[in-house]
Amino acid sequence: xxxxxxxxxxxxxxxxxxxxxxxxxxxxxxxxxxxxxxxxxxxxxxxxxxxxxxxxxxxxxxxxxxxxxxxxxxxxxxxxxxxxxxxxxxxxxxxxxxxxxxxxxxxxxxxxxxxxxxxxxxxxx
Amino acid sequence: xxxxxxxxxxxxxxxxxxxxxxxxxxxxxxxxxxxxxxxxxxxxxxxxxxxxxxxxxxxxxxxxxxxxxxxxxxxxxxxxxxxxxxxxxxxxxxxxxxxxxxxxxxxxxxxxxxxxxxxxxxxxxxxxxxxxxxxxxxxxxxxxxxxxxxxxxxxxxxxxxxxxxxxxxxxxxxxx
Numbered sequence: 001x002x003x004x005x006x007x008x009x010x011x012x013x014x015x016x017x018x019x020x021x022x023x024x025x026x027x028x029x030x031x032x033x034x035x036x037x038x039x040x041x042x043x044x045x046x047x048x049x050x051x052x053x054x055x056x057x058x059x060x061x062x063x064x065x066x067x068x069x070x071x072x073x074x075x076x077x078x079x080x081x082x083x084x085x086x087x088x089x090x091x092x093x094x095x096x097x098x099x100x101x102x103x104x105x106x107x108x109x110x111x112x113x114x115x116x117x118x119x120x121x122x123x124x125x
Numbered sequence: 126x127x128x129x130x131x132x133x134x135x136x137x138x139x140x141x142x143x144x145x146x147x148x149x150x151x152x153x154x155x156x157x158x159x160x161x162x163x164x165x166x167x168x169x170x171x172x173x174x175x176x177x178x179x180x181x182x183x184x185x186x187x188x189x190x191x192x193x194x195x196x197x198x199x200x201x202x203x204x205x206x207x208x209x210x211x212x213x214x215x216x217x218x219x220x221x222x223x224x225x226x227x228x229x230x231x232x233x234x235x236x237x238x239x240x241x242x243x244x245x246x247x248x249x250x251x252x253x254x255x256x257x258x259x260x261x262x263x264x265x266x267x268x269x270x271x272x273x274x275x276x277x278x279x280x281x282x283x284x285x286x287x288x289x290x291x292x293x294x295x296x297x298x299x300x301x
Contacts, residue, residue, distance in 0.1 A: 044258040057223060058258045061249050086256035088159065118133070122126060 023067055030070050037066055037076060040094070044087040157277040158287045165269050166254035173221055173229055173243040181269070187297045188216040190264040191240070191279075192252060194224040195232035197260040203278045204236050210284075211239035215298045219243035222252050222260050267295060 025031040035052070041062070043054035051059050051066075062083065069079050083091050095101045148154070169180045191207060193200040207217060219240035221229045226245055233243070246252050255264065258276060265273040265288055275287055292298060 044256075056259075057249070058253075061253050065253060085163075086254060087258070088161075088256070118130065122130075 023063070025067070026071060033076065034066060034070060037079060038063060040092070041080070041083060042091045042093060044091055155283065155287055157275050159274040159276070160272070161274070163271045165266060165271055166251065168251040168254070170244045170246055170251055173226060173245040179244050184218065184266070184269070187267050188218055188241070190218045190220055190266065192220045192222050192257050192260050192262040194222045194260045195228040196224065199278045200261045201236070203261050203280070204239070206280050206284070207239040208237055213298070216241045220252065221245045222257065223247065223249045265291065267297065
C-alpha cells in the first residue's frame with residue numbers, strides 16, 4: 001500500500017519539476033510583449049507560420065534573441081527592425097509601405113473601385 | 126454593356142494564366158537568392174580545431190562563406206561541388222553551424238576539406254546576424270560586403286546563374 005502510494009505520488013508530483021517556465025522575464029509586461037511579438041513575426045524557415053507556432057532551430061534562436069533585446073530595453077519597433085534587417089521584410093506580417101509593397105496596399109482599393117464602376121455602369125443600361 | 130463585362134472577364138483570366146506561365150517558366154528566378162548588399166557583421170568565433178579566435182579583421186578580400194553542419198544532409202550533397210570550387214582556388218570559409226566540434230571534424234576527415242578555414246559557430250550567433258535560416262547557405266563577399274546570400278544547395282546551375290554573373294562583372298577569382 002505504501003509503495004503504491006509512493007509510486008502514485010511520484011507520478012503526480014514529477015510534473016512540477018518540469019513545469020517551470022521555459023523563458024525567464026524581468027517583469028510581466030516584458031512577458032506580454034514577448035508573447036505578442038512572436039505572434040507578429042513570421043518564422044523565416046516556415047511557409048507561413050509565426051514564431052509562436054514554430055519549433056524550428058532558427059525560431060528558437062530568434063525567440064531567445066528577442067528576449068535578450070527586450071532585456072536590453074529595445075522597443076518593439078527596434079526589435080522588428082533588427083529582424084527585418086537580417087531576415088528581410090517577409091518576417092513581418094504587417095509589411096511597411098515601400099515601393100515593393102504599394103501594389104499590395106492599393107490593390108484592394110483598386111479592385112473595389114473597379115467593381116463599383118462596373119456596378120454603376122450596369123445600372124445605367 | 127454585357128459585351129464589355131465578358132471582355133473584362135476574359136482579359137483578366139488570360140492575364141492570370143499568362144502571369145503564372147511566365148512566373149513558372151522564368152529560369153532566372155531563384156527564390157533562395159538575395160542580392161541585397163550589406164556589411165559583414167562583427168563577430169568573434171573560435172576556430173573549429175583550436176582555441177584561436179577569429180574576428181572580422183581576419184577576413185579580407187573576396188571570398189565565399191559556406192554555412193554547413195554535419196547533421197545537414199543537403200550539405201553532404203553540396204560538398205562535392207565545394208571541392209570543385211576549391212580546386213579552382215576560390216577561397217571558401219566554412220561556418221560550422223550548431224554542430225558538435227568532434228562531429229564536424231569527423232565529417233571533414235571523412236569527406237574532405239574544401240575550406241580555407243572553418244569557424245565553429247556553436248550557438249549560431251554569427252549565423253543569426255547573417256540572417257541564416259538553416260544549412261546550407263552560401264555568401265559571396267567582396268571587400269567585406271555581402272553581395273549575394275543564397276539559401277539552399279549551391280550546384281553547377283546555381284553557381285552559373287546566381288554567382289557567376291557577379292563574379293564575371295567584378296572579375297573576381299580570375300573569373301574562372
